[in-house]
Every structure is written in C-alpha cells, then in structure tokens.
Amino acid sequence: MLARVSYAFRETWASFKRNVTLTAAAVVTSAVSLLLVGSTFLIQRAFDNLLTRWKGDVELIVYVRSDASAEQIAFIQEAIESQPGIIDVSKLRYLDQAESYAEAQKLFAGDPGTLRLLTPENIPSQFKVVPTTDDSNLIRELGESFRGIEGVREVAYAQDVFDVVSRVSQFIRVATTVMSIVLLIVAIGLIWNTIRTAMFARRREIEVMKLVGATNWFIRIPFMLEGLLQGLIGGVLSCAGLWGLNSAWSNAVTDFNDTELAALVVSDGYVRWVMIMLLVIGAAAGAIGSGIAASRFLDV
Amino acid sequence: MIRLENVTKSYSTEVTALRDASFEVAKGEFVFLVGPSGSGKSTLLRLMNRQEQPEKGAVWVAGKDINTMPDSKVPYLRRNIGNIFQDYKLLLNKTVFENVAFALEVIGRPKHVIRQQVPAVLDLVGLSDKEDRFPHQLSGGEQQRVSIARAFVNRPLILLADEPTGNLDPATGEGIMRLLDRINNTGTTVVMATHDQRIVNMMRRRVVQLDRGVIVRDQERGVYD
Numbered sequence: 001m002l003a004r005v006s007y008a009f010r011e012t013w014a015s016f017k018r019n020v021t022l023t024a025a026a027v028v029t030s031a032v033s034l035l036l037v038g039s040t041f042l043i044q045r046a047f048d049n050l051l052t053r054w055k056g057d058v059e060l061i062v063y064v065r066s067d068a069s070a071e072q073i074a075f076i077q078e079a080i081e082s083q084p085g086i087i088d089v090s091k092l093r094y095l096d097q098a099e100s101y102a103e104a105q106k107l108f109a110g111d112p113g114t115l116r117l118l119t120p121e122n123i124p125s126q127f128k129v130v131p132t133t134d135d136s137n138l139i140r141e142l143g144e145s146f147r148g149i150e151g152v153r154e155v156a157y158a159q160d161v162f163d164v165v166s167r168v169s170q171f172i173r174v175a176t177t178v179m180s181i182v183l184l185i186v187a188i189g190l191i192w193n194t195i196r197t198a199m200f201a202r203r204r205e206i207e208v209m210k211l212v213g214a215t216n217w218f219i220r221i222p223f224m225l226e227g228l229l230q231g232l233i234g235g236v237l238s239c240a241g242l243w244g245l246n247s248a249w250s251n252a253v254t255d256f257n258d259t260e261l262a263a264l265v266v267s268d269g270y271v272r273w274v275m276i277m278l279l280v281i282g283a284a285a286g287a288i289g290s291g292i293a294a295s296r297f298l299d300v
Numbered sequence: 301m302i303r304l305e306n307v308t309k310s311y312s313t314e315v316t317a318l319r320d321a322s323f324e325v326a327k328g329e330f331v332f333l334v335g336p337s338g339s340g341k342s343t344l345l346r347l348m349n350r351q352e353q354p355e356k357g358a359v360w361v362a363g364k365d366i367n368t369m370p371d372s373k374v375p376y377l378r379r380n381i382g383n384i385f386q387d388y389k390l391l392l393n394k395t396v397f398e399n400v401a402f403a404l405e406v407i408g409r410p411k412h413v414i415r416q417q418v419p420a421v422l423d424l425v426g427l428s429d430k431e432d433r434f435p436h437q438l439s440g441g442e443q444q445r446v447s448i449a450r451a452f453v454n455r456p457l458i459l460l461a462d463e464p465t466g467n468l469d470p471a472t473g474e475g476i477m478r479l480l481d482r483i484n485n486t487g488t489t490v491v492m493a494t495h496d497q498r499i500v501n502m503m504r505r506r507v508v509q510l511d512r513g514v515i516v517r518d519q520e521r522g523v524y525d
Contacts, residue, residue, distance in 0.1 A: 211378060216372075
C-alpha cells in the first residue's frame with residue numbers, strides 16, 4: 001500500500017516538473033476562472049444584502065425645490081404627516097440643503113462630475129418617508145398626490161431603485177456566470193491537454209505497465225493526482241485573489257457607512273464558505289477532467 | 301495451458317490476420333510459431349494476452365476463456381504472462397535494476413520483495429554486475445536479457461516472445477535461446493514467434509507454421525520447413 005502511494009506521488013511530482021509551462025497555463029486559467037466563479041457569488045450576495053435592506057422599509061423620497069420658501073416646506077411636511085395611516089410619522093426625516101449636500105458628497109464620491117454640479121445652494125432638500133404599508137400601489141398613489149404640491153420638485157420611490165438594482169444585479173449575474181463557465185471549460189480543457197501530454201511523454205512506460213499487469217486505476221491515479229493538484233493550486237490562488245478583492249471592496253464601502261451602500265459588504269463567514277467551495281470545485285474539476293482524459297488515452 | 305478454438309481475427313475487411321486457427325499448448329511446452337512476415341504470428345501472440353480480441357472462436361489461458369473475462373480482470377491475467385519483444389521495450393531513463401523492479405512495482409509488490417527478487421533474476425540472466433547501467437550502455441543481447449529478466453521476475457506461467465533474436469547477431473541470439481531454454485526447464489511455458497531458421501533447426505522443438513493466417517503445420521521436434 002505504502003509502495004503504491006509513494007509511487008503515485010513520485011510520478012505526479014516528476015510529471016509536474018516535466019511540463020512546467022503547460023502546468024502553469026492550466027493552473028493560471030483555473031485560478032482565473034475560479035476567481036470569477038467566486039466573484040459571481042460575492043457580487044450576488046452583496047446585491048441580495050442591498051435588496052433585503054431596502055425591502056425592509058421601502059421608502060419614498062420627496063425632493064423639495066432648492067428655491068422653495070419655508071412656508072412651502074412646512075406645507076409639504078404637513079401634507080405628509082396628514083397621512084398617518086400610510087406613513088410612519090415617527091420615522092419621517094427631513095434633510096435640509098446642508099445635510100443633503102453632505103449626503104451627496106458620500107453618494108457621489110465616485111462621480112466627481114456630478115458632484116461638481118452640486119452646491120449647498122442648488123441641491124434639493126428632501127423628506128425621507130417610511131411607509132407603514134407594503135402596498136406599493138398605495139405608496140405610489142400617495143407619492144403622486146405629493147407631486148402636485150407647490151415646491152415639490154420630484155418624488156422618488158425606492159421601488160424604482162430596487163427595480164434598477166435588481167436588473168443590474170441580474171445582468172451582472174448572467175454575465176459573470178457565463179464568463180466563469182466559459183473559463184472553467186477552458187481550464188478543464190487545458191488540464192485535459194496537460195494530462196494528454198504527460199501521458200504521451202510516458203507512453204512507453206504505460207505500455208510496459210499494461211503488459212506486466214498494472215491495473216488501469218494504478219496507471220490512472222498519478223495522472224488524476226496531477227490534475228487534482230493543478231485544480232487545487234488554481235483554487236488556492238483564486239482564494240487569495242478573492243480575499244484581496246473582497247478586502248479592498250469592503251474598505252472602499254466602509255466609507256459609506258451610513259448609506260445603503262454599506263449593505264454591499266459581504267460577511268467574512270460567507271467569503272470563507274465561497275473559498276472552500278472554490279477549492280472543492282478546483283480539485284474536483286481537475287481530478288475528474290484528468291481522470292476522464294487518462295481513461296480516454298489509456299488504450300494501448 | 302493455452303488453447304485456441306477456431307480463432308478468426310481480421311484487422312479490416314480485406315486483411316484477415318488469422319483464419320479458423322486451433323491449437324493447444326501444454327504446460328511447460330516450448331513452441332515455435334514460424335512463417336513469413338504477415339502470416340499471423342504476432343497476432344497469435346497478441347491474442348494470448350488479450351491485446352487483441354478475435355471475431356470468432358475462443359482463447360483459453362490457464363483454464364479461463366480470456367475473451368469473456370471483464371476488462372478489470374485482464375491485468376491479473378497478464379501478471380501470469382511475461383512478454384519479450386524484438387525491440388526490448390526497455391525504459392531508457394531507468395537503470396537495469398529499475399527496469400526490472402518496475403514490473404514488480406507497478407503490480408504493487410512491496411519493497412522487500414523487489415530487493416530480493418530483482419537481483420535473483422538478474423543473476424539468472426547473467427547481468428548481476430550491470431544493475432546500475434542504463435540501456436544505452438548495454439549491447440543488444442544484454443538489453444534483451446534485461447527484458448527477459450523483466451518478463452520473468454514475477455515468475456509467470458507463460459512467456460510470450462515475439463522475434464526475440466530478430467535484432468541480434470547469431471552468436472548472441474543463441475545465448476538468448478539458451479536462456480529461454482533454461483527458463484522453459486523451470487516449468488514455464490514458452491511460445492516464441494520467429495523466422496530465424498537457424499535457431500528453430502538448432503532447438504528441435506515443436507513447430508507451428510503459419511501461412512497467410514492459416515496453420516499449415518504442427519510438428520513435434522520440428523525444423524523450420
């Protein structure tokens with residue numbers, strides 16, 4: 001038994017050294033594809049977090065014209081507060097122009113062009129309204145009634161944002177999934193090719209092994225081990241990459257602590273779970289791919 | 301030990317390698333398969349360790365019909381059959397010792413068995429002092445002895461030799477034949493394909509002659525023709 005195990009490892013290592021470039025190509029490709037698979041999961045999770053947070057208290061925002069008079073603002077507030085059956089008056093918040101400007105600084109930090117257009121004087125102030133009902137039709141009806149009040153510039157529904165985010169996340173999900181599947185296939189193809197080359201390099205040995213009665217599994221296992229190792233190393237690299245990406249992302253997002261964007265942070269526990277999955281996928285794809293390749297080319 | 305029953309094997313619709321061949325080899329026998337190139341000698345050998353399968357007929361080895369045997373059992377069949385080739389099929393990156401040890405290693409024999417059996421068989425073939433040489437440092441005859449050692453190290457019941465003297469000069473070839481004779485005397489059945497008239501005539505063993513896939517002669521203590 002021990003002799004067989006040491007044989008398998010010796011052969012795997014020798015083959016690894018023999019095909020350095022091809023092995024490196026297979027490892028890098030599997031790392032990149034697994035990184036994409038991992039990113040897909042994290043992005044998805046981040047959007048889900050964001051959506052659940054919004055879902056909790058679907059709000060609508062009443063933007064007030066920057067040139068509205070104090071009376072107009074007071075009238076708007078009265079109009080909103082006169083609907084206690086639909087809105088949660090205790091959670092009603094008014095952000096004056098200075099506060100709105102401060103919020104915009106954070107929201108548009110990545111968009112200096114927009115930021116340059118805004119000043120504390122021209123920015124609309126806003127009422128953030130938390131409804132007590134989940135009925136989006138009722139909320140919309142209410143919002144439309146605010147629209148007619150003098151001094152109201154715009155009424156925005158979180159539902160609209162929600163829909164946009166859903167659509168964007170859907171698109172990103174499909175795009176990253178397709179890309180990662182394509183790359184995963186390429187990675188398996190490369191591992192397949194490495195194994196075929198490795199087997200070709202050892203075809204005389206394999207012929208002799210078959211003639212003296214080595215079992216197919218005995219011949220196959222070093223090659224499967226080689227594929228497994230390639231997939232696993234690719235998995236480890238992708239985990240490192242994913243960890244780095246996620247840390248950078250989390251750091252960037254913490255700057256928006258009091259905005260909805262903070263919900264885009266993914267918990268470390270989830271990241272760890274995704275990383276374990278990447279290692280398993282990498283190892284399994286490598287072992288199975290090379291196992292099938294080995295069987296295909298085993299006929300002497 | 302080996303029995304062929306009405307075996308027909310063709311590689312394509314035009315080429316029939318073997319037609320309705322039947323013969324039997326008893327345990328401990330030494331049999332020459334003779335005939336010109338393409339007469340079916342190699343095919344016959346390849347049928348005996350299931351490197352080939354016949355279209356018709358059955359091949360029995362050591363009491364088993366080897367063509368109905370599942371693929372997973374074939375390796376165990378082959379552990380009872382040693383193979384020797386005209387081109388030796390040695391692994392060039394391994395020493396003499398490693399080449400022979402390889403045959404035991406890949407069927408999972410433990411180290412201590414290898415350390416004991418490899419020197420013994422190298423002694424038998426007369427290469428004890430060349431354990432650490434590589435194949436390219438050996439003469440043709442020596443390389444063939446290594447290949448015989450590899451085929452015999454697991455003490456198989458049967459030895460199949462395909463033109464083992466084909467690449468050797470007459471004197472060296474005779475040495476190889478003496479070695480095969482000694483192995484045969486230990487009770488190992490030997491089937492050897494050859495078109496080396498001199499050797500067949502010298503050994504005076506059973507001769508099975510093939511012509512275009514048909515067995516045309518089967519003679520005890522025969523000569524080439």
